[in-house]
Amino acid sequence: MSSVWTIPYWETAYRLFMAVLLGGLIGWERERDAHPAGFRTHILVCLGSALIMLISIYGFSEFMKEENVRADPARLAAQVVSGIGFLGAGTILRHGLTVSGLTTAASLWVVAGIGLAVGAGYMFGAVLTTILALVSLELLNRLEKILVRRHRLKKIVVSVRDEPGKLGEIASLLGRMGASIRKVTIDEGDLEDDWLNISFTIRLSEEISTTQILEEVRRVTGVKEVRSG
Known part of the structure; x- marks a missing residue:
């Protein structure tokens, strides 16, 4: 099994740069409308998730040589999925009778998932999820405004x-x-x-x-x- 010391540097750099790119695309859409979590926040969430996934997969391979030690790459990733809820909760704001920021909190959750997918090397799922998220945030937002006027x-x-x-x-x-x-x-x-x-x-x-x-x-x-x- 590969370890963080044997995985090629270009592979690590490629996955981390892809996390920055995909997370930045969704963050830019949020930034344009001045939402609580924007460009930099989404990049950092996606990048951090990718790094944690890399560590989870490759960071403990040396311990696998010992007897009675089982590998579970999903354990660190699971902490990202649960931990992102605290950051998402910080974007949910209440103004009078209106609650805002739910969509931004959901986008952070999706970006964390994209980062985990990139870290695991599942680029097709990460790219497709990014495209679908952008369609949901941008095109459906326009459709909603059209329906509101109608x-x-x-x-x-x-x-x-x-x-x-x-x-x-x-x-x-x-x-x-x-x-x-x-x-x-x-x-x-x-x-x-x-x-x-x-x-x-x-x-x-x-x-x-x-x-x-x-x-x-x-x-x-x-x-x-x-x-x-």
């Missing part, structure tokens, strides 16, 4: 004075006008600021337009600005 989902952002009951007052107004609220995000800004930015994702009926919604919300007492997101 179903008349609109986003409006309301800058309102931080007073009790304002969120409920605006939500009630939207309901009376026939708009169905799908998601609400609250940006509190600075603690000393008296204003809140509330984002509503709403589904409009055929009888009402976004312009009508904006005009009615502007009339609410305490509203400073309303815009379509």
Whole structure:
């Protein structure tokens, strides 16, 4: 069995550079949209996973010569799969009523798997997984936006004075006008600021337009600005 001392240097370098390339491709997609974990984070996760897999396969071959010693290359790899959950959890953020970062956490988990595959020399699986991940993150994201527009989902952002009951007052107004609220995000800004930015994702009926919604919300007492997101 090969060891870290006998495996060719070019083979080690090839696998580690492939981990940087494949992890960087997915990280670049996350970086462009300013997600919590971007280009460098994905590269480091993939690179580290590949190195751990190399050590797991080739790092302990010298001990295999002893009696009653069994090799299990999957043991270190299993720790990567479970340990990546801690890093992924750090990318999941909660803003008001909205939770974001789940897709980025999933991409980190996939990148860790890609790194393990590269470290094991399974390049076909690693490259194909990278392609499929990019398709899921990029093309399906565009498809989702198209479907959102088709179903008349609109986003409006309301800058309102931080007073009790304002969120409920605006939500009630939207309901009376026939708009169905799908998601609400609250940006509190600075603690000393008296204003809140509330984002509503709403589904409009055929009888009402976004312009009508904006005009009615502007009339609410305490509203400073309303815009379509």
